[in-house]
Amino acid sequence: MTPYSLAFYLNVVTSGTVLGAQPADTPDQVTKALGTDYAENSPNGSQMWRDYGLTEFFWERASAEHPWTGHHFTLQVHRLARGGGKVAGERLRSRYGRFDRRLRFEKLRRLLERRGTPLVEIPEPPVQAPYYRTYWQPASRVSVSVIRAHGEYVTPDTLRIGDVYHILAPMTPEEVDWRTSRQWS
Template identity: 30%
Template sequence: MSDSVSRQVSPGMEFFTDFVITGAVGGADATSTPAEVTGLLGGGFVESLTGPGQLLRCYDLVELAWQRDTAGEHWQGLYVTVQAHRLDAPLSVDGLSAALDRIGFPLVEVAPDGVGCRRLVRADSRVGVLADEATGQVLQITAPAWFAPGPRGEPAPSSRNAVRDRVRHLAGIGAPEREAWARRRQPEESGEAAHWWWSLWVTCGQRIPAEGERNAGLDRSAWQEAALWLLGKCETAGVLDRAEAVCEIARYGLLAPDAAVRACLEAIPVSRADVATRETTPYTEEHLVAVNASRAAKRLSLAAGPLLPRVRDPELRAEVRAWLELRPRLM
């Protein structure tokens, strides 16, 4: 392992707080390519292929993973994890939380996982902390986290079958009927409503059939229409912001490629000339708005990227490529 990486993965508290705030280790994050990670962290790693389409790389405490569908394609980043359980001296979750509180980046605790672990998250950096409930020892710190605060991190408000039946009903009716259904069924309390809409969207996303296929006797277009409607309700309820909703639209192919890419670009909250980069903007509390705008730009441009081969408008293609060139410098 190189000296620079050895220093980075020392058990000093600053290393851990920096990862929680930035979602990156030495500049390498879950969007970095294997070559970029080597350039940033050096060549002192152990690497393995876990199946034909997954790559795992380990730098002492730090693990990075990528996936691809077929050989020869570009690797797509999955996650960066700091395996804190490997430390000689345990890292206390209360100590980590207190250190983050002092510098203005508090963690939010979400529901326990039910098997003896506490879960905490920093939503803007999408970093999750998993800690042993009995000992308070941090086990892992991961970006992006698979759990989230608020309505997205809570159990479904109804049984799986009930939510599935509701979503199937929504996909089979028209827009006016859906609105009437929502007026009758939506919970009155805002937090409950957000949780309710989120559970409906998640179930709908899981049931959208592939092109040319059907689900519950309905073709893909009916499910797409219901999915777009549910994402709009999630935005209105505050469980998703515009950038998150548009990323879901791109991920599930809910709009034609040109329309989806245009939506991604329109949702970017800052221009390329003004966007914050790692070179220009420190990760401090007073710069958090600019940092999060930069993060949104990165997520949206990455969401648009896979659609480019099917985009007809050359101006859209050029704008997305310009953003993707900036991606390694974004926050």
């Protein structure tokens, strides 16, 4: 992986933003940061997301009369395995250069720890637990999902065990507490 694209992931996990765009930003603020090269989805008028390839931002609103409220963003890192660096989008490629098809979690974790940005493992729901592990960065409220085992949607030809699947923000302390205290049956 190039040092520049790795710097992108480090910045996202450390700051909880994508090129300065925060999960609660308006659609216009996200467009200003990421550009106009996206696909927009609004299936029911109360939810919307913009897909920039690697990055997706999500909003919701009570009704058409209300403004969009930012909900979260996700970096769909797994898409790079099939689509290569172009999936990252022009804005990210122009700033960070080439993106590798895979992001190794241990490398990301090690570099984050060197920066004083530790990740804490949190429990997965039973349906996901065999396939994924999730780590959380408390200060930035970012979670990192890592491949634990191959399954129906993650096969050895796309990702390896130990590759990052996606990065999401925010994951609130309340959700982490809920996951940690939950007695899965």
